Amino acid sequence: MLSSPICERIGIQYPVFQGGMAWISDAKLAAAVSEAGGLGIISGVRESAEALREQIRLARTLTDKPFGVNIMLMSPLAEEIAAVVAQERVAVVTTGAGSPAKFMPMWQEAGIAVIPVVASVAMAQIAERTGAAAVIAEGQESGGHIGELTTMALVPQVAAAVSIPVLAAGGIGDGRGMAAAFMLGAVGVQMGTRFLVAEECSIHPNYKAAVLKASDVSTVTTGRRFGGNTCRCIKNQFSRNFLQQEYAPDATAESIADLGVGALRRAVEGDAKTGCLLAGQISGMVRQQEPAAAIVQSVCNEAELLLKGAQQWVK
Numbered sequence: 001m002l003s004s005p006i007c008e009r010i011g012i013q014y015p016v017f018q019g020g021m022a023w024i025s026d027a028k029l030a031a032a033v034s035e036a037g038g039l040g041i042i043s044g045v046r047e048s049a050e051a052l053r054e055q056i057r058l059a060r061t062l063t064d065k066p067f068g069v070n071i072m073l074m075s076p077l078a079e080e081i082a083a084v085v086a087q088e089r090v091a092v093v094t095t096g097a098g099s100p101a102k103f104m105p106m107w108q109e110a111g112i113a114v115i116p117v118v119a120s121v122a123m124a125q126i127a128e129r130t131g132a133a134a135v136i137a138e139g140q141e142s143g144g145h146i147g148e149l150t151t152m153a154l155v156p157q158v159a160a161a162v163s164i165p166v167l168a169a170g171g172i173g174d175g176r177g178m179a180a181a182f183m184l185g186a187v188g189v190q191m192g193t194r195f196l197v198a199e200e201c202s203i204h205p206n207y208k209a210a211v212l213k214a215s216d217v218s219t220v221t222t223g224r225r226f227g228g229n230t231c232r233c234i235k236n237q238f239s240r241n242f243l244q245q246e247y248a249p250d251a252t253a254e255s256i257a258d259l260g261v262g263a264l265r266r267a268v269e270g271d272a273k274t275g276c277l278l279a280g281q282i283s284g285m286v287r288q289q290e291p292a293a294a295i296v297q298s299v300c301n302e303a304e305l306l307l308k309g310a311q312q313w314v315k
Contacts, residue, residue, distance in 0.1 A: 002304040004187040006134060006165050010092055010113050011066045013037030014300045015188025016178075017136070017167060018195050018292070020044070020070020020094055021144065021278070023268045024203055025195075027055040029292065031062035032200040036293035041094060044071040049080035056088045066091035068115075073098030086110040094136060097145065101130040117169070117190075119147025124158045124166070134165040136190050141171030143193050143232050143280040146221065152184070159185025173282035175302020182307065191299070193280040198292040204270030207277055210234050214283035222246060223260075226253035231260070234277035238263055241274075 004015040016038035018030065022045035030040030042059060046052045052069065059067050069085050071078060074097040082103040085093055089110045093100075096117045100107075107114050113133035118124045124135045137158040139151025147154075151170040159166045168181035169190035181189050195201060197208050214234055222242045223229040233239055246256050260276060267275025 002300045002307075004165075004182075006167065006188045009133065009165065010039065012039050014296055015167070016296050016299060017041060017068075017094075017169075017188065017190035019142075019169065019190050019192030020068070021192050021196075022072065023265050024201065025070065026202055027059035027062065028202060029195065029198060029200045030067045031059045032198065032292035033195070033296060034059075034063045034065040034067045036296040037065075038296045039066060039068055039092060040292075041068040041070050041092070044069050044077075044081045044085075045075065046077075046081075049077055049084045052081055053084050053088060056084070056090060068092030068094055070094045070096065071100075072096050073100060082106065085112065099126060099130065100132075101126075104131050115167070118158065119149065119154070121157050121161045124162050128162045128164050132164060134167060134187075135162065136167045136169050137186070138190070139168075139170030140221075140232070141281040142169055143219070143278040143283075146170075146230055146232050151181075155181065155184040155186050171281055173280075173285045173299075175299050175304075175306055177282070178299055178303035179306040179310075182303070189299075191295075193282050194286060194295055194299075195292065196279060197286055197289045198295055199289060200292050203268050204272075206270045206272040207267050207275075208289060210236070210272050210277050211279050211283050211286055212289070214279065214286070216281070216284035218283055219279060219281055223256065225251070226256060228253075229257060229260070231276070231278065232280060234279050234283065236275075236277060237273040238267075238276050 014037040018033040020041035020043045025043040030042045033040035086106045092113045094115045115134045116127040117136045137155045140146040155168045165187045167188040168186035172189045173194040178189050263276035267277045
C-alpha cells in the first residue's frame, strides 16, 4: 500500500491533500476526500469567520477523519479565522499569501499541524524556522495565485533545503504526477484542479464543463505586469478582457487589481464568461466527473504501480 511519513504525522491513509480552493472547497468536498483516506481541506475564504465555523462543524458530521482548513493570510478576516480554527482544533491548517508566524503559538497550543504553501526555497526555510510541520511546494502549473518556479524545479530544491516533509503541488492530476513528485523528494501531493470535477464539488456545472472541455493550452496567467497577484485561469471572456486592460498604456496596479474583485465567485455560481475560472495546466488531463474517493484511489493505485515498476529503468 502506498504510504509516506506525512500519513503517520497527520493520521491519514494516503498522502493526498485536496487543495483549499477559495469559494470552492467546502465541508462536503473536504469530508469526502478525508473519508477516502486523503486530507480534505476547507477554504477559509468565507463571508465571515462564523461561516467557516459552520463549515468545520458540518464536516465533522460527515467524517470522523482528519481534515484541514486553508487560510489566505492577506485576508481581512485572517485574525478572526485564525482564532476559529484554534478554537475548533482542526487537524491541519495550510496557509498562503504570507507568513503564519504570528499565529503559530496559538495553533501549536491547539495541537494543529501547520503546513504553509510555498513558492520558493526562502519561503520554505522561513516556514521551517517558524515551526511548520511540513510545507507544500507549489509550482506555477497550478491554478489560482502562482509564483515563478515550475514544480519540477521547485520541489527538489525545497526538499534539499529543509528537513521537514515536503509535499508537491502544481501540475499533478494522476498517478504519474504523484510518482514523479516522490522521485523529486516529496512525501505526498496536493491536487486542486482534479477535484474541481469531483461529484462532491459544489461549483456550478458550467465551471465543471469548462474544465472538462479544456486542452493542454486552455489556461493563461493574468496579473504578471505589476506582479504580486499572478493567477492562472481558463481562457474565456474574463481573461481576455483582463489581459487587454492589464497591458493598456494607462493601466495601473490599482486599476488592474479591481478587475478581479468578485470574479471567482461569479465563476463558482455559473458565469463561465465573465467569471474567473481558476484551474491548473492539468485541466487538459481531466476528462470525467467522478466521486472524490475514486479520484484518490485511482491516483494512488497508479502511482503505486509505477513506483513498483521503476526498476525497469535501472540496468
